[in-house]
Amino acid sequence: MGSGTEIFGNVLPEGVAASAASTNPSEHDNRPTTSGRKSSPGSPIASSPRFIDTLEPVTLDVYSPDRLAGELFFVDTSLLFTAEELSRAPAEVLGRSSHGTLYKATLDNGHMLTVKWLRVGLVKHKKEFAKEVKKIGSVRHQSIVPLRAYYWGPREQERLILADYVVGDSLALHLYETTPRRYSPLSFSQRLKVASDVAQALMFLHDRGLPHGNLKPTNVLLVGTDYNVKLTDYGLHRLMTPAGIAEQILNLGALGYRAPELASSAKPVPSFKADVYAFGVILMELLTRRSAGDIISGQSGAVDLTDWVRLCDREGRGMDCIDRDIAGGEEHSKAMDDLLAVSLRCILPVNERPNIRQVCEDICSISV
Template sequence: MGWDSRHLSLLPTTLVYILLACSLVERSECLNKDVTNLLTAKASLSDEDNPFLQTWDSGNSICIWKGTQWSYANGTSLNCDDPEVASDQSLLRDPDVVVTSIYLGATGLTGTIPRELGLLSSLHTLWLRENYLKGAIPLEIGNSASLSVLVLDRNSLNSTIPPSLWNLCPTLSILELDSNDLEGEIPMPANPWTQCSDLRELRLHNNRLSGEIPAFLGDFTALYAVDLSNNSFSGSIPSQLSKLSNLTTLNVANNNLSGTIPSFATHYDPSSFTGNRGLCGAPLTSNCKGGSSSSNGSTSDSGGSGSGALSPKVVAGIIIGVLSFFVVAGSLLIFLTQARGRVPNEKKQLHVDLKREFDEEEAAGESGKIVHFEGGETLTAEDVLNATGEVLGKTSYGTVYKAKLSSGHTIALRLLREGTARDRNEFVPAIQELGMIRHRNLVPLRAYYSGPKEEKLLVYDYMPRGSLADLLHNGSSGKPGLSWDRRHKIVLGAARGLAHLHTGLSTPLIHGNLKSKNILVDDNYVAHLSDYGLEKLMIPAATNDVITAAGNQGYKAPELVKLKKANTKTDIFSFGIVLLEALTGKKPGKSAEWDEVVDLPAMVKAAVLEEKTVDLFDFNLVRGDPRTPSEDGLLQALQLAMGCCAPTPVVRPDITEVIRQLEEIRPKVMSSVQSPPYTPDSASTRSREAFDY
């Protein structure tokens, strides 16, 4: 249909309304994106009387905005010396005009650093030195795609250094955060492969930073100035800094460092190491115990003799060491002998009659009650109590049984530990809520039995393949290991189950005890999360026990030491540990047999620093597979896992992002590597697996 005179007559009026809406109703909608962000940022940076930021006004040409430099998106500088350009108001609305530098040093700025500055995609320099800014460095600053110079020194910034600043590494050349009130550790990059190849200056002195000087700084090979003085760093000077061949300035004075100064640092001025009572060796004049270098490079021995004879102290130390070895070896032998003798007795206790747990009450004429949920309607109390159970495991919440009913069906039963359940008025609504939850990646609660003395028995589906932990760590020597395809399928299913808890319910539900033992697997290798929601049924003391146990097993997020209450971010940390466990095949946490703690994130960081990343992966994942770890998605999965395990909670991805990345790195070809040999049954199983993925 063509335009007639009525349509044409309406056109001027329409344009007027559009222009009015733009200029009067919401002027910012018509402004350039960077202009809009700076106007929003202005409110956080100063009071209304600051003479510099008063020029930041949509009524002024951007050439008048003090402390800013602009260019076109193609890199051509904006020539504000040209009178026509300087007065051109249309630049405020030109989408191709971008801000490249902000210089507002010593301009009396107050307030906080606005996070909108992280939205300036072409910003090269942010220079806010010597102002009165306070608060935290916004995480969003790390999102700036072009930022090369970040100078925030001599303010009153507090809180911690956000790990997101390392996201700037592809372009970052100068980072100056000194003379503030920053605390905590120098954060690890969320991506362990981060290398600030262009970073030349790192100045963090005059703060309240603590922890060890991170070894990963040695990977930032362009550094020529590192100043960490006047903080509270502890530990030793990492030898990895020897890789910084361009380093001309190193200052670690006035910290709590200890140990021998590495040989690469002996040529620096002694003042760079003073104020560390535990540091010794050249270029300091203090000798290290046992004979170390003095400032002139000579050596002395602790015995005061010029001969090669051992001093009495050294001889005594050797004797004590030898005796200690025999004592430890003897104790270990006794322990192993006793442990070996206990095994048969423990196995004899595995099979139990569940009805015995309630015999005393039944004999007194009392009876319990069973409450059904979807799928458990045909169960009776007699069915449950007459089932013969095999102990599957014991946790802080109680004992889990594999129970065979008289009908031949198998179920899983959880007997809650006595005294751990909440009072009835809290327990009943909570378990009714849990009984309503249904998702293909969650183990469904079918019923619960409440005994005469308030004993609680929860009824679940039984998963025939056990848990992910069983598949990873309890395999028979003659069986092939779990393939990457199946591990990926299991962890992806677990992530989807966790996503339903976090985002699919009217009220988000925290798992709080996520670990490989609580990821159960059915015949088709579909993952089903168990143990979710039990915190709602239990008293706080029982929940604290679970958190403590999670710490011993290596799944507890570091912030739970203080928080004592799980949240979505602590769940993500635990998931990251599970993913690392699936990739490396190693159990996290403290070993039950040996006094050894396996810190999976630390193990990965060490391997990356030593350039042995490929050696991290479980041999079953790479043996005989023609695909490289990168082609197979293993490296990408490792990066995701480390992001989930980031020490700072806000840096960790949410579960939706975890699923997106896992789906992107899904193995492209269903590999038969380390999978059972072909049989008609196994072919049918693999067909179902592909369908269930």
């Protein structure tokens, strides 16, 4: 095994292998799982590895019989480790998405990382990949989970993205998990804070020329008793081939967060305005506690969340949309109405849609 630590542009030789299931975008996206998965003992990595279920922690096994060297690149020097350390770190599956499988790994020093094992065939060639990771890795903001490193293995299925592990649950779980109900309903003030935090994090990304590209409640983590926001999975479309980007956008469409202009494009690419659209849908979810994928029945027939909110607003009964856990009383009714209006502006046609700076200013002007 090679040893030592190198920063972008230099390499750390190591051989790494592990098991990572291919995923289908129609599967539960980034939902937590209760068991880890491990490749058969002693088996080399394969495009279709066999898995066994286990309740014990697994490891991201080093296995390189031919000593082909992989490369571990670090974004900065604030956290350094070897590929061998990573490979022996206890790990567990956190979830799966259109990008691949997400693990939590604990290093020897106790530092916890998320390891996103990217699916075969989705990523760009090495030179482009490295350039884009460097740009994504330069992002540092209190509401954005920092990227730490990436591993480029000798085989196509060995492409790993490493970021800090955040102790917190997703906005999706806080809004929708009911069996069992582990979370108290978020108050309106807490929901408004979440909206403001997400808007400010998006504005930070957009100011640096980076659309998030995959904005949805499963990629919004809430941390601590103050529900501080941490955005994850930002900018990953920049690492993808056109086929990978198309699959990510298709997944967003299935979940209800895809902007209409992406659906009608022959070669859709994430954009700032598409982020604003997805954010508008999230605002509606915060206010209604209904999922973007819900089909809602009414006098006009079955409609999705965005059409339902638009219809209620057009008929002058926007407050009928509001989650009953926060709708009682007049205390925040104007603020709720103001936030609902912001959400509706976010889903306007692309040429009428505001940019995220305007949206952020509108949200910050709402008082409770």
